[in-house]
Amino acid sequence: MGANVVGLGLTSMFTDISTEMVTAILPTYLALELGLGLGRVGLIDGLQNAVSALLRLAGGTFSDRRGRYKLTAAGGYGISTIAKLGLVLWGTAVAPFGASLLLDRVGKGLRTVPRDALISLSAHPRSLALAFAVHRAMDTLGALIGPLLAFAILAAAPTAYDAIFVASLAAGVVGLASITLLVREPGRGREGPEPADPTNEARALSAKLAEALGSRRLRRLLLVGPLLAIFSVGDALIYLIIQREANIDARYIPLLFAGTAVSYLLLALPAGRLADSYGRMRVYLAGHVLLVALYVLLAGIGGLGGWAVFAALGLLGAHYAMTDGVLMAAASTVIPPMWRGTGLAVLTTALLGARLVASTSFGTAVERFGSTPPLLILAAGLVGAVAISPSVLGGLEPHSPAASGAMPR
Numbered sequence: 001m002g003a004n005v006v007g008l009g010l011t012s013m014f015t016d017i018s019t020e021m022v023t024a025i026l027p028t029y030l031a032l033e034l035g036l037g038l039g040r041v042g043l044i045d046g047l048q049n050a051v052s053a054l055l056r057l058a059g060g061t062f063s064d065r066r067g068r069y070k071l072t073a074a075g076g077y078g079i080s081t082i083a084k085l086g087l088v089l090w091g092t093a094v095a096p097f098g099a100s101l102l103l104d105r106v107g108k109g110l111r112t113v114p115r116d117a118l119i120s121l122s123a124h125p126r127s128l129a130l131a132f133a134v135h136r137a138m139d140t141l142g143a144l145i146g147p148l149l150a151f152a153i154l155a156a157a158p159t160a161y162d163a164i165f166v167a168s169l170a171a172g173v174v175g176l177a178s179i180t181l182l183v184r185e186p187g188r189g190r191e192g193p194e195p196a197d198p199t200n201e202a203r204a205l206s207a208k209l210a211e212a213l214g215s216r217r218l219r220r221l222l223l224v225g226p227l228l229a230i231f232s233v234g235d236a237l238i239y240l241i242i243q244r245e246a247n248i249d250a251r252y253i254p255l256l257f258a259g260t261a262v263s264y265l266l267l268a269l270p271a272g273r274l275a276d277s278y279g280r281m282r283v284y285l286a287g288h289v290l291l292v293a294l295y296v297l298l299a300g301i302g303g304l305g306g307w308a309v310f311a312a313l314g315l316l317g318a319h320y321a322m323t324d325g326v327l328m329a330a331a332s333t334v335i336p337p338m339w340r341g342t343g344l345a346v347l348t349t350a351l352l353g354a355r356l357v358a359s360t361s362f363g364t365a366v367e368r369f370g371s372t373p374p375l376l377i378l379a380a381g382l383v384g385a386v387a388i389s390p391s392v393l394g395g396l397e398p399h400s401p402a403a404s405g406a407m408p409r
Contacts, residue, residue: 133272263317
């Protein structure tokens with residue numbers, strides 16, 4: 001895997017401990033403490049992702065032009081750490097709380113694409129999906145620990161939000177130290193090719209984007225990814241539906257996050273190996289079939305037993321294991337290294353823009369019609385999107401991803 005993959009995994013693990021401690025209490029805080037409906041929760045969730053999406057393009061382009069992937073990613077992690085400091089200083093006051101959440105998304109937007117570019121430039125082309133799976137598994141371990149810590153703190157002191165914010169800040173500082181001390185820029189040690197020429201200021205952003213979109217297979221991914229994402233809603237809405245339909249005490253919502261993380265953690269490495277050997281886009285589409293099953297299950301969860309909650313969390317974690325890093329691995333095989341960050345940024349921006357529409361419209365529909373009709377509509381739409389995706393892609397994995405490290409256009 002290379003030292004960079006492990007170092008970035010540790011960085012993401014501690015950062016996710018930090019972030020998920022706050023994220024795990026966010027649905028409860030917004031819906032129960034502030035009394036917001038699902039429509040507004042969906043809008044907030046979507047806007048957070050939209051801010052992150054817009055800044056991913058800036059982070060990816062800057063890191064490509066300067067050849068400073070580590071520097072850009074570390075800057076994003078630093079901004080997110082400052083956001084946690086804001087939570088400690090201002091507590092749960094509504095306006096500062098929202099500003100700190102927004103600042104955290106700014107940091108996430110800047111760091112995500114350079115981090116993924118670092119992974120793709122530091123791993124062997126034949127093991128790209130596995131490298132992303134290793135990183136995502138360590139990331140998900142943090143996503144498991146964070147909600148458990150939040151639950152433990154609130155179980156001991158139900159109103160101790162300040163303790164959660166202090167612990168979140170401490171974990172964020174360790175994550176920032178990890179990328180600073182353990183990760184190298186590609187081409188400055190033994191890993192990866194040389195970065196793009198940092199003195200090439202003449203290349204404008206428009207030209208960079210034109211290059212990134214020059215790959216025919218990347219353009220196909222840019223059609224398929226958002227097509228599937230338009231039927232994929234945010235986790236906060238899913239957890240609130242589970243909590244309401246299964247009549248779960250709100251204090252246990254952090255454990256729903258942890259349950260999904262357990263499933264993801266167990267399946268991330270097998271899914272990565274399967275994607276490298278069998279076909280990355282095949283596995284990606286199969287992950288969305290699991291999302292269809294989740295929507296159908298949630299549509300009837302009020303009339304099912306407690307096992308349905310565990311099944312729902314397992315399906316959600318399996319969906320992420322088969323899609324999150326897999327699409328980035330597939331895209332990395334068709335984007336040359338000198339504009340890897342820009343290409344990944346364009347793709348992730350398109351995905352998050354589609355999810356903004358999905359979360360906002362779904363939350364509003366649930367408020368007006370209940371959860372069952374919107375869930376079944378999502379399931380039907382996703383079935384259609386999965387069905388037509390192979391034809392849009394022009395065939396799945398025409399070249400074995402494990403057999404060659406080439407970057408077909």
